[in-house]
Amino acid sequence: MTMALPAQDQTLMFSEAAQAAEVVAAQLRRNHDAVAALAAELRAAPPPFVATCARGSSDHAATYAKYLVETRLGVVTASLSPSVGSVYAAPLRLRGALFLAISQSGRSPDLLRNAEAARAAGARVVALVNVEDSPLAELADAVLPLGAGPERSVAATKSYLASLSAIAQLVAHWSGNAVLLRALDALPDAMANAWTQDWSPLVDGLADARNLFVLGRGLGLAAAQEAALKFKETCGLHAEAYSSAEVRHGPMALVGPGFPVLAFAQPDATGADAEAAAAQFHGRGAQVWxxxxxxxxxxxxxxxxxxxxxxxxxxxxxVVQSFYRAANALALRRGHNPDLPPHLNKVTETV
Structure with missing residues (x-):
């Protein structure tokens, strides 16, 4: 017997994603002094590099951190595979590095083992975590609470966006970029506006799709990665994320008439490339948004x-805030409850 699906505005995913602007506003106010103090310490003792450690949506936030730190601070930032420490138990040379551990729950054993190993190796461990009394928060040198509050839908939404805003606030203070600092003040209102954008053509076009590419580049790649994951887990739709540059190195051979492509044009120097890729695929007869x-x-x-x-x-x-609303609608359109993806749990604990 098939259970009735909720209305679009009655899912947990919808209500939680709709809270993101308020969550971010409160987080930026609450964390201001702690972030400013941490940034001052990083300026006084600059780390030689930044290592991130995360999984799932949090790892997409780590992609955002990589591009933002490298473009605004010039500090090399690399993703550390949790398996290196938890499975291979390989010691890494992290003395003086900034180790960013990003997690909603702060409980996954592999993330904890890597954070412990990083601290023992002489790294400064900073936890971006939603559960403030979690094991990860307890072992970190500094904690930047996400402040997203309880998130009951399996699909992470407001906690992901809170991860990005926490990263942006840290980089803004660390770099001392006055323009970015002022922009953070305007971010919650911009997010509220993003929630109202009409992406119904995407919902209509993907109602019967079986797969698609999601394209972004630079800072926009993190949004493409997050969208591809949400298509899979909430909509039962196979999606793969690519850089609009990387897709030309092989994957584009799959794009022909009718193939669905969603491209995000980041409003910076990478945006023209995403638009060019979209135009190229549209010219081949692909179904492009x-x-x-x-x-x-x-x-x-x-x-x-x-x-x-x-x-x-x-x-x-x-872009992610607008996408979440569309993904929620698409999931229901395709007969899926976005709050209860099959075979998934809210907290995934890997070793």
Whole structure:
């Protein structure tokens, strides 16, 4: 017997994602002094590099951290595989490094083992975590609470966006970038605007799809990765995320007539490449949607509106916020309850 699905605005995913603007506003206020103090310490004793450690949506936030730290601070940032420490028990040379551990629950054994090993190796361990009394928070040198509150839907939404805003606040203070600091003040209102954007053409177009590519580049790659994951877990739709540059190195051979492609045009120097890829695939007859704050030149498929970003670095939060609403609607359209994906639990504990 098939259970009745909730209305679009009655899912946990919808209500939790809709809270993201308020969550971010409260988080930025609450964490301001702690972030400013941590940033001062990082300026006084600059780390030679940054290592991130996370899984799932949190690892997509780590992708955002990589691009933001490298572009705004020039500090090399690399993703550390949790398996290196938890399975292989391989010691790493992390003395003086900044180790960013990103987690909603702060309980996964592999993440904890790596954080412990990083601290023993002389790294500064900073935890971005939603559960403030978690084991990860207890072992970290510094904690930046996400402040997303309880998240009952299996699909992470507001906690993911809170991870991105915490990263942006840290980088803004660490770099001393006055423009980005001011932009953070305008971020919650921009996110509220992003939630109202109409992406119904995407929902209509993917109702019967079996697979698709999601494209982004630079700071926008994290948004593409997050969207591809949510398509899989909430909509039962196979999606793969690619850089709009990397997709040309082989995967584009799959794109032909009718193949679905969703492209995110990041409003910076990478945006033109995403638009060019969208136009190229549209020219082949692919079914293309391009999320862009501006009307692109040339045929690039169906344009999805994006809220204007107060700073290009914050645009990924806006595109993901708009996407979450569309993903919730698409899941229901395809007969899935986005709050209860099959075979998944809210907290995944890997070793």
């Amino acid at each position: 391009l999320a862009s704050a501006d009307a692109p030149q040339g045929g690039a498929g169906t344009v999805l509106p994006l809220a204007a970003a107060p700073d290009p670095a914050l645009a990924p939060l806006l």
